[in-house]
Amino acid sequence: MTGAPGNRRPRKGGGDRRGPKDSRPRDQQPRDKKLREKDVDVAREAARDVLRAVREQSAYANLLLPRLLRERHITGRDAAFATELTYGAARAQGLLDAVIASAAGRGIDDIDGNVLDILRLGAYQLLRTRTSPHAAVSTSVDLARSELGMGPSGFVNAVLRKISQRDEDLWIDELAPPMAEDMIGSLAFRYAHPRWIAEVFFDALGRSAGQLQAALAADDERPPVHLVARPGMITAEELALTSGGDEGRYSPYCVYLPGGDPGGIDAVRDGFAGVQDEGSQLVARAVTVAEVGEDSGRWLDMCAGPGGKAALIGAIADIDGARLDALEVSDHRAELIRKITGDLPVDVRVADARDSGLEPGYDRILLDAPCSGLGSLRRRPEARWRRTPADVTELVVLQKELLAEALRLVKPGGVVVYSTCSPHPAETVEVIDAVVAAVPGARQLDARPLVTVGELTESLLGPGPHVQLWPHLHGTDAMFLAAVTRDT
Incomplete structure (x- = not known):
């Protein structure tokens, strides 16, 4: 997914996007509804809200995000970008947190949770998408300021600007355990897995370093959508033709969907097909x-x-x-x-x-x-x-x-x-x-x-x-x- 900026809500009245100056100290200035509507990108806002629910309520991102997108009528490019940000930031959380902690000069536990959600989204854009550094930082600052005020937004700005000074590989080189000393820990860090899970994979793969790296890399990618054609109702060939997908390599019922919302496919809505991994x-x-x-x-x-x-x-x-x-x-x-x-x-x-x-x-x-x-x-x-x-x-x-x-x-x-x-x-x-x-x-x-x-x-x-x-x-x-x- 490219770093699409998403559609911003239209400005009201033009001028300085931060609104008119206020003579009161920054931390006492109001955060009114107009400011929120004007400054916040709908795709990033949706991603932030899902990450917050995951953190605070142990929600499941893959269940919550589609419902939220439907409720807010977020579609097309914005929906795709919100999906990339949500799943990507959730998947890479361990790596992102290590980078954020280094740039902030403090532990993750010492950062307010609502601020941390925004930092994770911003860091993900900087390290793993083609979003421009300026857009990644400024939109993250907008998210923080619209809800949390000028103090937290300044902190977000400072941390993300420091993160933007290096790409992902340079951050990994600095923060990951040395490969020669801790191969499993180094690969686990690079591909955003807890070390204990990498150890499990290593054992299950016959203790092959090459297989471990390939498995972690594949696990760190966004997965394709697999559809299942329910026999007696529709064939895989018919489902592929009507959905624009390709028939699966293994299961006689599988169709690989190249993109889009599977819920919009007639066969899925009618119960003739469903979403199910080929395995x-x-x-x-x-x-x-x-x-x-x-x-x-x-x-x-x-x-x-x-x-x-x-x-x-x-x-x-x-x-x-x-x-x-x-x-x-x-x-x-x-x-x-x-x-x-x-x-x-x-x-x-x-x-x-x-x-x-x-x-x-x-x-x-x-x-x-x-x-x-x-x-x-x-x-x-x-x-x-x-x-x-x-x-x-x-x-x-x-x-x-x-x-x-x-x-x-x-x-x-x-x-x-x-x-x-x-x-x-x-x-x-x-x-x-x-x-x-x-x-x-x-x-x-x-x-x-x-x-x-x-x-x-x-x-x-x-x-x-x-x-x-x-x-x-x-x-x-x-x-x-x-x-x-x-x-x-």
Whole structure:
């Protein structure tokens, strides 16, 4: 995204954009509504408001921003710029904060949160867009002055002017750990990841420095939009033609959307298609193509919210004459599943999947387990700065309990597809190994044949028996899947 300046609200009366002089001291001058309307850029204002909600309310940027843009009728170039600023600043927060702290001469915790949001937006423009330094600084000063007054705006001006004296590479050279002394820390800083996440990726990638750098770089990019064509409703070819996208390389249901708002596509509005990463599509499809002997048509999605995989599996079940039970512990998320599955043969049940009361004997079970989400950080830009290693420890206990229950519910000879949107070994191979060892009759299957479709050959999937997808290798989120069965 280029550094488009966005559309400013029209000035009233011309003259000095800062308004008439006031004889009172600067910190006592009024900040009236006209000044705010005149000085503040709508795209940057929207980005600031989302960053503030993320910081103060733990909001999710990818959920809040589209709603805010619709409510404020921000479209076109302004909407694209607001999106770039919001997601970019949230994604690069750790790097930006280090630069801001150095330029300000004080720690981030000593900077007012509302000022910090503006500094992050300004620093992002200076370091990672082609916005002119003058525009990046002046519009940030406008944001600060319109709401916070002259004192904070002066601070914003001073810090951003100092940041503007160097480009991103020079700041990294000064602030990052030396590559020769701390390779993981240096790459983590450069590509805006917490060090512990870079260590996880390093282990999952066979401790290859080159693979780590490629993975972090891909994770630091804005991801493409993937659409899913729901079978029986629309084909990928038809969706590509009507949306202006291209058919996916792997999933037979995937379309790559080059840009724009997917919510404006007729097929998405009508429920024939949705937004879903191609890796998630491959996981959902995998459970429907596995060999299970005689299929009685009893299928289960154990952790179905918010419903994307359930909708795809349900559409395939409709074609195959099967029926899908979809479990979700949250009432709100269960309602989302009901809305997205519509008239499909999907029965949504609100229950804890560890104690659902369901009768065993399912032919196919998808366990898309709650996880750290480390594999989808590019789509949830603020998540990398929220997660901690302690989160993983708690989740692993839940994941093992869920997988053990899935193996109890599946019929002998049926299949459980276990998936996470995380490459963390503790949430993936270690969970599979522990549960398979503990459950009598359980064994792991080779999952690679379940996703060898399109251009995705076994040679691109590694030695198996599990499958680990990566943004830098496959262009998908870092989805993990394993196939497990029970013989008795």
